[in-house]
Amino acid sequence: MRDLNLLPKAHLHLHFTGSMRVHTLERMAEAQGIRLPEGLTDNIAIEVPADQRGWFRFQRAYDAARKTVRSEEAMRTIVREAAEDDAAEGSRRLEIQIDPTSYAPFVGGITPALEIVLDEAATASRATGVDVAVIVAASRIRHPLEARTLARLAAKYAGEGAGDVVGFGLSNDERRGVTSEWESAFRIARKAGLRSVPHGGELLGPEHLREVLDFLKPTRLGHGVRAAESPDVLRRVIDEGVAFEVCPASNVSLGVYSEASGVPVRTLMDAGATIALGADDPLLFLSRLTAQYETLREQGFDDAELAALASSSVEASFADGASKRTWKAEIQDWLAADPSNDDDAEAHGA
Structure with a gap:
């Protein structure tokens, strides 16, 4: 089988704190004398029911990790390591999502917090070859007026390349x-x-989803998988040109589906949806980008279908047209390579 780490792809659903490596979290916590919950360091993916109690458990673990991020150095480390991890998995484009409000008290405000991430995104892009762009996201647990402040801040750094803000989210x-x-x-x-x-x-x-489409006018949906429950809504999403950021491991860990085979990737594909697979929060779900493709391979998706998903992720990214064409050509090279020849596969996947 072809090496999925060599498959060029785009990673469009990754949260800032949730992207951390476990040992980086442990090191940051130890340096500050912070005791972490066992569930963050036991190398067991979090699994909760899809209800308010389950979300509370997930959010409590996420917040515990976020409390260790209290310096510019820590923020830069997270961005750099996220880019390095994506590079190792064949990612050509990473659009990492952050709410700078959470880190602002430790670096002088929301503007410095965002500028640190943008600067390191540009630096990491040069170092790894992965185009790292940023999505600024407001939070549903904060007042909507704060979201306006974040939107105005994000607007000042708008662009489409490495080190730019490319989108605005709500998480x-x-x-x-x-x-x-x-x-x-x-x-x-x-x-x-x-x-x-x-x-x-x-x-x-x-x-x-109808409300999200009506009021927020999405270009992409963070998840969106429940659209599969309504042919009318699914058709509307597709007809409006909205892409799906599908995170199978996340859906299972948060109890939306009992097992990965329940995540309706096949249904979305058959309907003609544009899909980008994402890891969401690998710190908590212990499953990175390539693992999402491996999960689908285990369900019977062949290499041509996996290549189509990778190409779909590139198309759904906010990169420039020339970059997209280059990456799509590399995907076709990966698919054309002889999987029995490791050297040939490496050469085409490089």
Whole structure:
């Protein structure tokens, strides 16, 4: 079989703190005398039910990890290591998502927090060859007025290349708040040329997705898998040109589906959806980007289908057209390589 780490791909759903390596988290915690919950360091993926109690457990673990990120050096380390990990898995483009509000108190404010991430994204891009861009995300557990502040900040750094802000998102528990109250923040972001990439359609179903489509005008949906429950909603998402960021390991760990075979990737593909596989929070789910492709291979997806998914992820990225064409050609080279010849596969996948 062809090496999936050599398959060129784009990684479009990765959270900043959630991208950390476990040993990096341990090192940061030890340096600050912070005692971590056992569940963050036991090398067992978190598994919770898809209800409020389950989300609370997940969020508590995430917050415990985030508390260790208290310096510019720590923030730079996270970005650099995320790029290195993606490079090792064949990723050509990483669009990492961050709410700078969480780290602002330790580096002088939200503007310095974002600038640190953007600067390191540009540096890491040069060092690894992975185009690292940034998505600024507001949180559903904060007031919508804060989202407007973040949208204005993100707008100042809008672009499409490495070290630029390329999109504006909305994360955290999608059951919190009223979706329409974030409409104005997304309007500010879109006016500046930023794409809309809110979470939706994971913890809640098609009716919630209709609200997300109506008010937030997404270019991509963070997850969106529950659209498969309604042919009408699925067709609307596809007809409006909205891509899906599908994270199989995350869906299972958060109890949305009992096993990976339940994640409706095949249904979405057969309907003609644009799909980008993502790892979401590998720190907690212990499953990175290539593992998402491996999971589908285990379910019977052949290499041509996996290459199509990789090409779909490239198309869904916010990279420039020339880069997309180059990466898609590399994907075809990977598919054309003889899988029985490791040297040939490496040469085509490099």
